[in-house]
Amino acid sequence: MDTIKNTISFIKDTFNSNEFIPLHEPRFIGNEKKYLMNTIDTTFVSSVGAYVDSFEEMMQKITQTNKAVAVVNGTAGIQVALRLVGVKANDEVITQALTFVATANAIAYNNASPIFLDVDADTMGLSPTAVSNFLEEFGELRDDGCYNKKTGKRIAACLPMHTFGFPVRLDELIKVCEKWNIPIVEDAAESLGSEYKGKPTGSFGDIGVFSFNGNKIVTCGGGGAIVSNKEVLGEKAKYLTTTAKKPHPYEYYHDELGYNFRMPNLNAALACAQLESLDAFLANKRNLAKEYTNFFQKQNIQFRTEMTNTKANYWLMCVELENKAERDIFLKETNAVKVMTRPIWQLMFRLPMYQEFQRDHQKNALFLEERIVNIPSSVRTS
Incomplete structure (x- = not known):
């Protein structure tokens, strides 16, 4: 006591x-009020505006990636990221059970199933050893990817989460996943500003996703960001999260199922000021x-x-x-x-x-x- x-x-x-x-x-403590008032004055308070563009540029620089996409929250970002790396209905995704529920929910939103594997005791994040041991026992490589011998389902992605901002052992995890032909999506929701061997978290996997919820180190009330070094994935992320609308001066044409997951310019203004701090x-x-x-x-x-x-x-x-x-x-x-x-x-x-x-x-x-x-x-x- x-x-x-x-x-x-x-x-x-x-x-x-x-x-x-x-x-x-x-x-x-910075330009939050100034940027918010500026956004109101411009009347661009919805999903198009200068602050959305600035936010994406700032996140691209901070995470040292080639493309950043503003989204409405981190959960939505992970949902889209999993789809972008090829997760489909009835697939499986390796992740950790020690995580916030949004990690698992994002898998379920894709009508896929989580495989819950252990964490390392020191990082509190997904253990490369646990992933390797599981795949050695249950994994089977086929022409179109890795399959689970127990369930017969394709293991379409690996989703580690950097718990409380402490990075997982990314080098080891990447090595395991490359051996088994499994793409990595980093749930970096909690780790903005964290680094692994001198590189920002979120920049190691095929895609990384960040959160700007009210309790995060940087916040815009809600909000999230998808980042990737693969520009084709980043461009597709932007397209899918803006309702999959084909660019046109005035026609509305959507050629696949998209999402209205855009971050409003009002939130982006707040995020830009926060990122400056x-x-x-x-x-x-x-x-x-x-x-x-x-x-x-x-x-x-x-x-x-x-x-x-x-x-x-x-x-x-x-x-x-x-x-x-x-x-x-x-x-x-x-x-x-x-x-x-x-x-x-x-x-x-x-x-x-x-x-x-x-x-x-x-x-x-x-x-x-x-x-x-x-x-x-x-x-x-x-």
Whole structure:
């Protein structure tokens, strides 16, 4: 109990507040109001406008990719990305059970099935070893791709998620997936600003997808982005997310099923201003992570830090407690005094709509589910 009291006191001092301390609240410290008012003045508040174009250019530069496409949210982005790499109805997609539900939902929206494989204990993201072991047991290469010998279905994609902004072991995962002819879509929703071996997350797979939800490191209320180094995929993403409309001065002609997944110019204006502050936000959060590291070392609590050869954005910071009982006490005591903490997500196969899908032992995921707690991680203003 002394450890929890010390933690509560430290967090209140760190955020200089005795009021409610949220998990991660947005900060608007730049040109947000200016750009929003400019958008209103132009009357281009919907899905066409200069700020949509600027946002896509900024994301292309930040992620070091050849094409970026603004979309309405990250979930929609993943849904489209999976379709772009060839996921069809009755296919399967390898992913992790330790993730936010949107990852699995995006697979289901394509009428495909998830295969839930274990995470690495240190990265908390999809384990290349688990993927390799599964494919060695169940994979079968055919002329048109990799098939699951147990279900007879095609394994059409691999969807790792960079948990809380900590990159998965991308080199190893790419090597495994190349061997089995499986394209990778990076769920980089939480990892804007994170790097793996000096390169931005989202730039390694065939496609990467980011989120700009209200609780992300950079937000525009909602919003997302699809990025790719394959320009043909990026162009197709733009086309599909704008209702698959063929360009024409005035005629409406749509030659395949598309989506109205466009980001409004109003949201893009907010996003552009936020992206201008990204470097400052990242530096601010790294300083907070250092302070947490020093504090929790003295409390004999493990604070999660970035792995070798990676740079984490420290979107949501977290501690690992001894067991579920300790976790539950920590959650109860902190939230009782308005210090917001949250457990990691329940594993996807516990949810009613995902209980019946194939999975492996989930050893690390089960361990983490019982122990990981997110703590206040906002950019500090003082």
